[in-house]
Amino acid sequence: MLFEVLTTGSMLGVLGASYYYKANLNDDSDKILKIAENCGLYKKDEKMRLYRRNYNKAKKYTEYVFKIPLGLELQDFLDKYGKFKDGLNNRSVRRINLQDFKNLKFDASLLKQIQALINNRVQLSKEIEMEYDGMLITRVYDEGLTKELLYDDDLLAKVKNWQVPVGVTYKEFVVHDFEKLQMLVVAGMTRYGKTVFLKNSITTLINNEPDNVKFTLIDLKGGLAFSRFMACKQVQTVAKNGEETLQALEAIHADLIKRQEHFLANGWEDIGEAGWKERHFIVVDEGAEIAGFEEKADRDRATHLLGEVARIGAGLGYRLIFATQYPTADVFPRQVKANTSAALCFKLKNSTQSMVVLDRGGAESLPTGLPGRAIYQTDCDSIVQTPFIPNQFIDIKIKPHINIRPRSDDASVSHRAKTEEKGGSYTTKFEET
Known part of the structure; x- marks a missing residue:
């Protein structure tokens, strides 16, 4: 009896593995073509045609190269991204892990155990x-992105100088380098990151540039988001x-204008030619x-600045x-939009906001x-x-940079820029007012 069960189980295991591999040949080309047709992505009688298909085993994706009809562009397909994604995920599949067979219990329930493994969907x-x-070029990844990525010491070690970690894509780790892309817009609904x-x-x-970075932090919802950074010596305001x-x-x-005049007087084109290491980050939340x-004049002035x-x-060494x-x-300052070199956009309510x-x-x-x-x-993109x-990780990293200083009665810190030039050097000091 046990031999019969084992034999049957082995046959089912082999048949199940065979089915699994046949059912997962990573060919979604017909489905992609059908989705495109149903979405109206064709011109008269001309439709997309598959030119080439390759499977990347290491990175677990299939790359499809299509010839598309004249008159269509990439944006036409990106606008239908959700339909392509949902269409490719509209079913379940058998997922058999052959390693699980090592954990089988050889008793009367063996056959049921094997069947459960084979029927796992x-x-x-x-x-x-x-x-x-x-x-x-359409790349279809066997599995989606990780849903959790923890910021830890290993991740911190991957960035240096003026880089910050953006995250991971399906195939690589991405950083944003503020020396190459100085202005960054970040948008997204609350609680999305x-x-x-x-x-x-x-x-x-x-952590990476403690002696060279300066911050002006602006949180127009009361300052809670940046409260733990207030006592850092790098934070001016x-x-x-x-x-x-x-x-x-x-x-x-005021500091920016004086610095610009100083650069002109010395024939420096930018902060790199001047040899200055300091970078001043203005971070605006909300x-x-x-x-x-309340006052229109205040709104206009803040937007202009x-x-x-x-x-x-x-x-001139400023980063926004x-x-x-x-x-x-x-509400989006036009000059900020026009001079933005990069954007990080979390989930938004509608396509109108995404367009902005x-x-x-x-x-x-x-x-x-x-x-x-x-x-x-x-x-x-x-x-x-x-x-x-x-927050515990943040506190550990910024603790060596905390500058204990007396706080004013209203617990606010404001500063006045004071520019000095001594012996050919140019510095900006901030005094509490």
Whole structure:
């Protein structure tokens, strides 16, 4: 009896493994073509045609190269991203792990155990990437991105100087280098990772460039997001309301103009030629709150000052991170938008908001209830899972840089920029007021 069960189990195991491999030949080309046709991605009688298919075993994706009809462009297909993704994941498949057969119990229930292993089904979770280089390249990954990425010492070791970790794509680790892309826009609904990324960036820069980085932190929802950084010696200002924001931006603008004049006088084109190591980061969280300033003159002035930093600050050593959860055209400073070199966009409510940030839809189609998932845009778009940085980890990393100083009665810190030139050097000091 036991021999019969074992024999039957072995045969089922072999048949199950055979079925598994036959059912997973990684060919979704027919389905992609059908989805494109159903979405109207054709011109008259001309439809997409498969040119080549290759499977990358190491990175577990299948690359399809399609010839698309004249008159269609990459954006037409990106606009239908959600339909392609859902269409490729509309069924479950058998998932057999042959290692599980080692854990079988050789008793009367053996046959049922084997059948359970063979009949194990999982919902598909494929992810897709699209790009264009004369033909449409579509990569279909066997499995989606990780849903959790912890910021730890190993991850911190992957970035240096003025780099900050953006996260992982389906195939690589991505960093943002503020020496190459000086201005960054961050957008996303609350609880999807926007503020966590800002804390990630501040902690990274303090850890990697403690003697050269300076911060002006603007949190227009009361300063809670940046409260743990207030005592860091690298932090010049934490502005928590409209009045403090205007004071901080006026000080930065005055410093920026004087620095520009100093560079002109010395014939320096930018901060690299000047040989200055300092970089001053202006980090704005909830930037859309500027539109809520009571006085129109204050709103206009704050918007203008941020625009000036974005327009002329890069070559003078200023870096801007502008973040908002309400990216609409009437609250997004035009000069910031025009001079932005990169964007990190978490899930947004609708395609209109996505268009403001990315100039295309897509952020509204990011997974619901999945913090950290975002679109990182430079010269191309990548879907990334950004790292989660625990507050305990932040506290450990910034502790050596805490500068104990007396606090004013209202627990706010504002500063006045004071520029000095001595012996050919140029420094900016900040005095408490």
